[in-house]
Amino acid sequence: MLVCFNGSHYGTTGSDGTMTEHFELVVRAPSVLVDGVFVPREIGIRGGVIASVSELRLTGNEVVTLAPDEVLIPGVVDTHVHVNEPGRTEWEGFATATRAAAAGGVTTIIDMPLNSIPATTTVEALDLKRAVAAEKAVIDVGFWGGAVPENLGTLRELHEAGVYGFKAFLAPSGVDEFGHLDTPQLFSALEEIASFGGLLIVHAEDPAVLDAHANHGGRDYHRFVESRPDEAEITAIGNVIEGVRRTGARAHILHLSSAAALPELRAARAEGLPITVETCPHYLTLSEEQIADGATQFKCCPPIRDDANRDLLWQALLEGDIDIVVSDHSPATVDLKTRGGGDFQEAWGGIAGLQLELPAVWTEAARRGIGLERVLQWMSRGPADFVGLPAKGRIAVGADADLVAFAPDATWTVHKEQLLHRNPVSAYDGRELRGAVRRTWVSGAPPTAGALLSRPSL
Structure with a gap:
């Protein structure tokens, strides 16, 4: 029989009269990532939340x-995604982007304020984007605002409306x-953002150097x-550091591509300045030597x-000088990506x-002898902590049941036509990758309707 347990939990009474908790969903796995270590566990889920992480039979x-x-892992949290809707939905959109994300084990994204039209630089534009996303997204979605001269x-106002930063x-x-x-x-934007404890995320390239x-x-x-x-990244990052110091x-440095900027960033962080840094899968898995002339599917900036x-x-x-790895998913139409017949200018x-x-980052990490648990710190828990989502990016009691069944040793070949983002262009087309996403749960259910997220009140 079902009985109430502690007012909200349910359980069954066994033949010996003891209570056994009963869950809406139980996921059993010989290897589950818990507190940075893979261990055998059973995960009990109720109301979209992890209610038990147990060694016992549930x-x-x-x-x-x-x-x-x-293996069972937490869903990836990607804090750098260009969905481009509304306004440039022929490039991408919430339906296609979030289905592609779920297929890749990504359960939460934070959407960039461009290249949608209007850009998310007003509360009205944010409300419009939320309304569109609510109808189409199949995973959880939050939003960045933009800081522009106007x-x-x-x-x-945007901060109070719930954007995660600017x-x-x-x-x-x-x-x-x-x-x-x-x-x-x-400097003016940083001063304004400091006044209400916000965050500025920066595409750091210097126009004079360019x-x-x-x-x-x-x-x-x-x-x-x-x-x-x-030099373009070094100079721009130097200006961000000076602005933070003043x-x-x-501040957060987006898509760091140049390792030459790392010494200045290390020094700033050692000084105690509140600066974080991300890089992207394409900078970690691809290199100039692999890119043929005219192969504009590899073009990105930096x-x-x-x-x-x-x-x-x-x-x-590995040394902690870069905090997280996020996609900078920035798609466009085939015509735009191949415009000029292979002319990079x-x-x-965008990748x-x-x-x-x-799988791309895991493929390269495994080649370098780096464990999957480190990869997921950079791609799940780290990004969740960066934007203040303590219920994301981890398998723990009280966390959202955003879970992925992942086969780390499975290999497969990328075919761009089989990918779920809107336009069939990929820098990974034809590459063999290691690691296959077999199943994804968002709040303990198949990814069919995600939630819209706002920055938690501090």
Whole structure:
């Protein structure tokens, strides 16, 4: 018989009269990531929340037992995703982006304020984006706001409306409706954000350096990298550090591609400045040496650099100088990605990586002898903690039941036509990856309707 337990839990009474808790869903696995260690556990889920992490046999309305080659991991939390809806839904959209995410083991995304139209720089634009996402998203979604020249002085309104922070470009963004901040405007934004304890996340490339190195290398990938040198990131990051030093605001460096900027970041963090850093799967898994001339599916800004740089990014992750790994999923139409017939200056930049980020990073990490538990710290718990979502990115009692059955030793080959994001373009097309997502749960259920998230009140 079912009986009430502690007012809200349910259980059954056995023949010996003892109470056994009963759950809506039980997931059994020989290997579950709990507190950074893989151990055999059974996960009991009730009301979309993990109610038990047990070594004992649990009972449930539904019981799922993972295959011997599968492990149970927390869903990936991706805090850097361009969904582009409304306004540029031909590039991507909440339906396609979140289905691709779920297929790749991503259960929570935080959407960037561009390249949607309107950009998320007003409360009205945020409300519009929320309304669109509520109808289409199959995983949990939160939102960044934007800091542009036109809305400085009004950022508190967006903060109070629930955005997780504010994105700024220090060089042209590529879209007219999202302007970049010059250095005085950067300092002004940081001062404003410091006044209410917010966060500025920064695309850090310096426009003067980019102008000085501009070229028209056409199909030559090395010439494209030369047009966006390490110096552009170093100079822009230096300005962010100085702004944080002056104002005390929190800042985050987006998509770090240049390891040459790490010494200055290490020094700033050692000084106690509140600066965090991310990098992306494409910087960790691809390199300049692998990219053929004219292969504009690899174009992104800042660019994918050489093998030696990639090794230094991995070293920085292991040493804690880079905090998290997120996709910077930034898709566009096939026409835009191939515009100019392979001319890197003409093609649109951006890597569509939501569905592939976990296996891509795991493939390279495994090659380097790095454990899956470290990868998930960078891709699940770390990003969740970064944006203040303590119920995400972990398997623990009280956490949301966002879970993934993952086969870490399965290998498969990427075919761009089989990916679920809107446009069939992929920098990983034809690559063999290690690690397959077999099943994803969002709040203990198949990913069919996600929740809209707002920044928790502090």
